[in-house]
Amino acid sequence: MEIPYTIKARPDTGLINAKLGIWLFLASEVMLFGALFSSYILLRVGAVEWPHHVLDVPLATVNTAVLITSSITMVMSWASLMMKDFKRYKMYMGATILLGFVFLTIKYFEYSHHIEAGEIPSKSTFFAIYFTMTGLHMLHVIGGMIVNSYFWGPGSKMWKTEPERFTNRIEVAGLYWHFVDLVWIFLFPVLYLL
Amino acid sequence: MDIFIPRPLLIVGERMEAAHAEDVKKHVKVYITVFVSLLALTIITVTISYFNLSVVPAIIVALIIASIKGSLVASYFMHLISEKKMIYAALTLTVVFFLVLIFIPLLAMSDRIH
Amino acid sequence: MEGNHSHGHELGFWRKYIFSQDHKVIGIQYGFTSLLFLLFGFTLMMVMRWQLAYPGQPIPIIGSWLGEDRAPQGIMLPEFYNQLGAMHGTIMVFLGIVPLAVGAFGNYVMPLQIGAPDMAFPKLNMMSYWVYFMGGVTMLTSFVMPGGAANSGWTSYPPLSDIATIGQTVWLIGMVFLITSSLLGSVNFIVTIIQLRAKGLTFMRLPFFVWAQFVTSFLLLLAFPPLEAAGVLQLMDRLAGTSFFLPSGLVVTGQPLNVSGGGSPLLWQHLFWFLAHPEVYVLILPAMGIVAEVIANNTRKPLWGYKSMVYAAIFLGFMSFIVWAHHMFMTGMGTIISTFFQTTTMIISIPSIIILTALFISLWGGSIRFTTPMLFALAFLPMFGIGGLTGLPLGLSATDIPLHDTYYVIGHFHYVVAPGTIFALFAGIYHWFPKLTGRKMNEVLGRIHFFGSFVCMNCIFMPMFIVGLAGVSRRLWDGGAQYAHAQPVLHWNEFMSHGAWALGVFQLFFIVNLFWSIRKGKKVEENYWHATTLEWATPTPPPHGNFTIVPEVFRPPYEYSVPGAKKDYTPQNQPMEA
Numbered sequence: 001m002e003i004p005y006t007i008k009a010r011p012d013t014g015l016i017n018a019k020l021g022i023w024l025f026l027a028s029e030v031m032l033f034g035a036l037f038s039s040y041i042l043l044r045v046g047a048v049e050w051p052h053h054v055l056d057v058p059l060a061t062v063n064t065a066v067l068i069t070s071s072i073t074m075v076m077s078w079a080s081l082m083m084k085d086f087k088r089y090k091m092y093m094g095a096t097i098l099l100g101f102v103f104l105t106i107k108y109f110e111y112s113h114h115i116e117a118g119e120i121p122s123k124s125t126f127f128a129i130y131f132t133m134t135g136l137h138m139l140h141v142i143g144g145m146i147v148n149s150y151f152w153g154p155g156s157k158m159w160k161t162e163p164e165r166f167t168n169r170i171e172v173a174g175l176y177w178h179f180v181d182l183v184w185i186f187l188f189p190v191l192y193l194l
Numbered sequence: 195m196d197i198f199i200p201r202p203l204l205i206v207g208e209r210m211e212a213a214h215a216e217d218v219k220k221h222v223k224v225y226i227t228v229f230v231s232l233l234a235l236t237i238i239t240v241t242i243s244y245f246n247l248s249v250v251p252a253i254i255v256a257l258i259i260a261s262i263k264g265s266l267v268a269s270y271f272m273h274l275i276s277e278k279k280m281i282y283a284a285l286t287l288t289v290v291f292f293l294v295l296i297f298i299p300l301l302a303m304s305d306r307i308h
Numbered sequence: 309m310e311g312n313h314s315h316g317h318e319l320g321f322w323r324k325y326i327f328s329q330d331h332k333v334i335g336i337q338y339g340f341t342s343l344l345f346l347l348f349g350f351t352l353m354m355v356m357r358w359q360l361a362y363p364g365q366p367i368p369i370i371g372s373w374l375g376e377d378r379a380p381q382g383i384m385l386p387e388f389y390n391q392l393g394a395m396h397g398t399i400m401v402f403l404g405i406v407p408l409a410v411g412a413f414g415n416y417v418m419p420l421q422i423g424a425p426d427m428a429f430p431k432l433n434m435m436s437y438w439v440y441f442m443g444g445v446t447m448l449t450s451f452v453m454p455g456g457a458a459n460s461g462w463t464s465y466p467p468l469s470d471i472a473t474i475g476q477t478v479w480l481i482g483m484v485f486l487i488t489s490s491l492l493g494s495v496n497f498i499v500t501i502i503q504l505r506a507k508g509l510t511f512m513r514l515p516f517f518v519w520a521q522f523v524t525s526f527l528l529l530l531a532f533p534p535l536e537a538a539g540v541l542q543l544m545d546r547l548a549g550t551s552f553f554l555p556s557g558l559v560v561t562g563q564p565l566n567v568s569g570g571g572s573p574l575l576w577q578h579l580f581w582f583l584a585h586p587e588v589y590v591l592i593l594p595a596m597g598i599v600a601e602v603i604a605n606n607t608r609k610p611l612w613g614y615k616s617m618v619y620a621a622i623f624l625g626f627m628s629f630i631v632w633a634h635h636m637f638m639t640g641m642g643t644i645i646s647t648f649f650q651t652t653t654m655i656i657s658i659p660s661i662i663i664l665t666a667l668f669i670s671l672w673g674g675s676i677r678f679t680t681p682m683l684f685a686l687a688f689l690p691m692f693g694i695g696g697l698t699g700l701p702l703g704l705s706a707t708d709i710p711l712h713d714t715y716y717v718i719g720h721f722h723y724v725v726a727p728g729t730i731f732a733l734f735a736g737i738y739h740w741f742p743k744l745t746g747r748k749m750n751e752v753l754g755r756i757h758f759f760g761s762f763v764c765m766n767c768i769f770m771p772m773f774i775v776g777l778a779g780v781s782r783r784l785w786d787g788g789a790q791y792a793h794a795q796p797v798l799h800w801n802e803f804m805s806h807g808a809w810a811l812g813v814f815q816l817f818f819i820v821n822l823f824w825s826i827r828k829g830k831k832v833e834e835n836y837w838h839a840t841t842l843e844w845a846t847p848t849p850p851p852h853g854n855f856t857i858v859p860e861v862f863r864p865p866y867e868y869s870v871p872g873a874k875k876d877y878t879p880q881n882q883p884m885e886a
Contacts (some may be wrong), residue, residue: 003426005504013280014278020502021428024499025491028491030292032537034534035534039541042299046572057240061240068233071232071267075271076225083219122550124568128550128551128552132550189257190260193243193252194243287526287626299575302574302633302645303572307640
């Protein structure tokens, strides 16, 4: 028994199942982070005072550049597969995962600095929402890295047997990864710059 | 969204549907352009934050720049600019409810019985 | 991302029955698990109703089993009453009704009705079930935690829930599992309906049941995440000492709380009700879907106003996202925002009325077969009508003032869910039983189940309007016995409790019928009900892959009594005459 439209698109919708599936999942993620952005707004509007210049803007700017770069390496890894270049795929996907590690490392330094200074979630609603939003985002980064590592490593065997299906999987993984970048693109100014 | 995207990128977007190997090569140029734009916009938004604008203009400017960056990622890296109707429909619905979630509780908190 | 399935190999017991990826097995798993949870939640209520009928009296038989911290000398403690209340609601809604209506019926029937071999993502489907199962087990373990189960209502309002006993933390973790299960399931349902419809099955030829599941899945997909976020925030408040929901200056039993403050209890309410309102449409839409199928089939004529019903369901789904603060009229919202929510709430009653009216009119001129499923489906109509109508004064902010948080509210929502949704679910079980088993359930036992349940449900919930209008608040462990204004209506508590216990007795007829009929029910022919929709076009029970011949659809879903046709039903996959 085969499930149709896993590799070839359904004619009237023009979609493969996984692509529709991942976009729907991302829609639910928009609502998840949306709820946190809404919480941020309500907490800030209701606050007597809101801290400024307590977060490391230069470091977070570097992290923003890291994620943006990881997005282009991710899309290039997919493009390499479209051009049937497996070696380049490996290179770009490896770079994406590496940049993810860089992001996490920078976050680790950021968090430890705050924790040492006693700036923990229970200190104020500002730090509470800061840690919660960036923490949840970080969990999503880790999740994406696990998936990408699987596709770089053992999962990449599929290229030899079902290249088209494998390419679709990388496209779908890419959509998730770009979304994680997209969330940061909004998180960064809201938490760090405003 | 049209006014923020230079016409060449818009035209390229329309042709991004049939993703065959030769087309993908052309797309790579677009990806790199988008990448550079994203870095530039990041620098711009950080720079503006040092001007210490008052709250409301600061929020508007930061969100506009973030929206441009987000649109670039969504439209070109995520190929949204040439996606199918079904996806657009689901996302439009989501955006509507997202806006409801952001603005209505805010309205509820500000319109209070005193 | 399921692509190929190697056929021809026999799956072991574990892969075939426990970790199955077949939507039919998963549907049955959901079915049995959810029915068990419904029974458990029902039992909790029956224990609660002892306390309400006879406050301060030792509970017979089981009173001694409960232990000193729940019921010393068999007399229920208020803290335990609160646990029963919070868990009854949580279990019925999240572990019972939704998994049964969506997880069981949706999973089993929907792919068959659209002519699909399975769901779009069978592995994800399997995961959805097991994550639900884990969430259910987690919820149950909260009962054995020190301090007992969650006891801040199914709504878990802070600040109370923030400082409640550890059972609340377990509740939150359980909810994270359940929400995850729902999200995975909703993605699967939507992709399956859009992508795996058989050839010729356009959207406007879908059975109404499938439309109901489709809209429901969008509600689950987009409304649940804010509650997941809120759950994370409450976990942070309870475990990391944050003050997302704790305002400044909070004092608990004389001691100021050592927290940063600056949070808002209303933030929880907004996030919670943003989900919980669409959730009630998740509870009702699949039920309407089932009732539509059973009515069309048992009147031997097409549904009246199919298109209106479909557009109404879509409109209902959309509106359900913008009415939530009618649960918050008493929180000090101003006139502008209250008017907004009151208006949207009045508007949302329109699509419900359209659907109910269309179902009523569908009866006109029909050759009605009063089978057990049809009895339940028919009763659904006036019962849901009462539930809906009694909601109107709650949706208007002025009339909500005396009614909010009284027994009136409990009466309103139970009418919609109990003789409403649950009746529809019973109708579905009796209706599709022959599809799963090739046998029918016993009609005599079915009728006793129906009439007994119908009478008892009305005995339990109708007096609640009286008690609520008298001003008796909900969630009172003694049913209002301490309040002067409750004295004239207190006698109703005993009456309602006897109704509840009698209702329990009548469910035994269903339980016995179900298990007995699986083995010993009268064997019946394929398509026993002479139905038109695709699920009846498969062998019984349907094999792995469902359809031996790939189906093609040529007709709308309810071609009953077509003029000139040989039989009084024409299946959807029957080709047009050449």
